[in-house]
Amino acid sequence: MATNDDQGAARILAAVRAIPRGQVAGYGEVARRAGLPGRARLVARLLAGNDDPALPWHRVLRSDGRIAFAEGSRGWKEQVRRLRAEGVRVEGGRVRGQPAAADLDAQVWGPPVNGA
DNA sequence: GTTCTGACTGCGA
DNA sequence: GTCGCAGCCAGAA
Numbered sequence: 388m389a390t391n392d393d394q395g396a397a398r399i400l401a402a403v404r405a406i407p408r409g410q411v412a413g414y415g416e417v418a419r420r421a422g423l424p425g426r427a428r429l430v431a432r433l434l435a436g437n438d439d440p441a442l443p444w445h446r447v448l449r450s451d452g453r454i455a456f457a458e459g460s461r462g463w464k465e466q467v468r469r470l471r472a473e474g475v476r477v478e479g480g481r482v483r484g485q486p487a488a489a490d491l492d493a494q495v496w497g498p499p500v501n502g503a
Numbered sequence: 504g505t506t507c508t509g510a511c512t513g514c515g516a
Numbered sequence: 517g518t519c520g521c522a523g524c525c526a527g528a529a
Contacts, residue, residue: 413511413512414510414511414512415511415512418511425511425512425524425525426511426524426525426526427510427511427512427525428509428510428511428512428524428525428526428527429511429525429526429527430510430511431509431510431511432509432510432526432527434510435509435510436527444510447510448510449510449511449512450511450512450513451512454510455510455511456510457510460510462510463510466510
């Protein structure tokens with residue numbers, strides 16, 4: 388059966404996939420939603436090794452709201468391109484907008500039907 | 504089994 | 517708002 392690590396990774400991927408289009412979330416936020424607080428690096432490693440083209444990895448940013456990649460890097464351009472394609476305002480490698488933490492909470496843990 | 508590196512974070516200046 | 521330092525964790529060599 389799947390090990391705890393596998394589930395943690397699966398949760399991270401689920402949290403990333405739970406990010407609504409046009410919004411972004413931080414590595415720490417995703418890790419926390421996945422039940423792995425402080426494992427932001429693990430999230431980054433997962434995204435770096437992910438082979439799922441449907442994974443919205445470009446919606447995952449640093450806690451500063453900036454792109455984790457070095458400005459001008461291949462991945463950096465790719466991320467900016469995808470974010471802009473979704474309507475996210477990216478300026479100078481910085482993402483203008485609000486994190487999808489609340490939406491993540493709803494998507495990962497469950498819909499706020501009772502207005503928790 | 505040990506060492507190194509890394510798509511990170513938080514705090515202080 | 518930007519820069520630098522130290523800490524923590526996990527995977528890869």
